[in-house]
Amino acid sequence: MVVASPKPLSSEKLRDVELPIIDFSAERSEVSKLIVKACEDYGFFQVINHGVPEDIIANLEHEGLSFFALPDSEKQRAGPANPLGYGCKNIGLHGDKGEVEYLTLHTNPLSLAETSRTISNNPSKFSSAASGYIEAVRGLACELLNLMAEGLLVPDTSVFSRLIRDVDSDSILRLNHYPPLQLDWDTSPSSYDRIKVGFGEHSDPQILTLLRSNDVSGLQISIEDGVWIPVPPDPTAFCANVGDMLQALTNGRFVSVRHRALTNSCKSRISMAYFGGPPLQAWITAPPELLASNTNRLSLYRPFTWAEYKKAVYSLRLGDRRLDLFRTCSDAAAPGLAS
Ligand SMILES: C=C1C[C@]23C[C@@]1(O)CC[C@H]2[C@@]12CC[C@H](O)[C@@](C)(C(=O)O1)[C@H]2[C@@H]3C(=O)O
Numbered sequence: 252m253v254v255a256s257p258k259p260l261s262s263e264k265l266r267d268v269e270l271p272i273i274d275f276s277a278e279r280s281e282v283s284k285l286i287v288k289a290c291e292d293y294g295f296f297q298v299i300n301h302g303v304p305e306d307i308i309a310n311l312e313h314e315g316l317s318f319f320a321l322p323d324s325e326k327q328r329a330g331p332a333n334p335l336g337y338g339c340k341n342i343g344l345h346g347d348k349g350e351v352e353y354l355t356l357h358t359n360p361l362s363l364a365e366t367s368r369t370i371s372n373n374p375s376k377f378s379s380a381a382s383g384y385i386e387a388v389r390g391l392a393c394e395l396l397n398l399m400a401e402g403l404l405v406p407d408t409s410v411f412s413r414l415i416r417d418v419d420s421d422s423i424l425r426l427n428h429y430p431p432l433q434l435d436w437d438t439s440p441s442s443y444d445r446i447k448v449g450f451g452e453h454s455d456p457q458i459l460t461l462l463r464s465n466d467v468s469g470l471q472i473s474i475e476d477g478v479w480i481p482v483p484p485d486p487t488a489f490c491a492n493v494g495d496m497l498q499a500l501t502n503g504r505f506v507s508v509r510h511r512a513l514t515n516s517c518k519s520r521i522s523m524a525y526f527g528g529p530p531l532q533a534w535i536t537a538p539p540e541l542l543a544s545n546t547n548r549l550s551l552y553r554p555f556t557w558a559e560y561k562k563a564v565y566s567l568r569l570g571d572r573r574l575d576l577f578r579t580c581s582d583a584a585a586p587g588l589a590s
């Protein structure tokens with residue numbers, strides 16, 4: 252069957268680019284150089300041979316699929332997403348919509364145990380699958396952040412990872428489910444336009460996101476407005492997204508990647524994203540070594556706390572470029588926020 256794209260997607264360009272794949276089992280200094288290059292060029296890479304045990308991933312995927320298969324009335328017990336909990340089609344608080352249902356959980360063990368009671372009839376099974384996954388993926392995220400600091404020649408190599416290892420880190424686990432689209436036989440041929448936006452264009456606000464999906468395509472990244480690069484699905488890999496906080500912490504050397512997820516398949520897509528965030532009171536400032544490499548030794552962003560940034564995140568729309576609001580030079584700020 253020919254798959255056509257609906258109006259909002261048809262004016263866009265798709266570009267076939269080979270995105271960086273990092274083999275985590277390769278030699279350390281080589282890995283750190285490649286990661287830095289990927290974060291500078293794309294703010295994105297895929298990690299293979301990452302060492303997160305398959306059964307840990309499979310357990311959480313199984314729990315997620317069981318939850319999303321429940322009748323609506325049962326899923327609603329875990330909602331509405333405010334912002335934690337179950338949400339369907341509404342993203343955030345300002346009218347963003349998408350063909351997605353999701354569960355957003357705080358990684359804090361007490362919060363996780365509490366939310367699990369609304370998610371499953373066997374809450375301890377759900378929370379142990381989620382906490383096993385969080386622990387393993389946080390370990391990988393910390394290692395990647397250490398490699399980034401090494402590659403950037405920052406002497407304090409745990410300067411970034413410390414923020415997400417902190418017991419008070421404000422990190423999130425999110426399960427997204429993009430159901431296969433139903434064919435509507437009795438309407439016009441346009442009902443065959445099967446590509447829909449599951450999760451609209453945005454950047455992730457936190458430091459680093461590690462996202463794992465099943466073998467169904469949908470994720471795309473953009474490094475140029477209106478041009479999209481599809482990410483080949485690989486259930487054995489993790490996608491790493493530089494978040495807004497890492498862009499600020501590297502004084503703009505790394506770019507927080509704009510991305511989105513489309514639903515385009517007869518198969519349902521499930522993704523599990525770990526968003527490594529700092530503690531609420533943490534100050535976001537680049538280490539001095541990264542300021543010195545900047546031509547005029549200035550910081551691109553004014554110092555701010557994650558709490559202050561998070562407030563801005565939740566007061567804005569999904570696609571807004573919020574980091575621009577924190578730039579030091581007013582003339583360098585983007586003229587406007589996306590609608
Ligand atoms: C529209 C929104 C949803 C979001 C909070 C926001 O106001 C803007 C950022 C969105 C985002 C994108 C990445 C993650 O999926 C997320 C959990 C996050 O931290 O920022 C979502 C937020 C959300 O769905 O609550």
Ligand SMILES: O=C(O)CCC(=O)C(=O)O
Nearest residue numbers: 425427450470512522524
């Ligand atoms: O499901 C995906 O592939 C992307 C999800 C995403 O970008 C997010 O949850 O922030």
Ligand SMILES: [Fe+2]
Nearest residue numbers: 453454455510
């Ligand atoms: Fe995202």
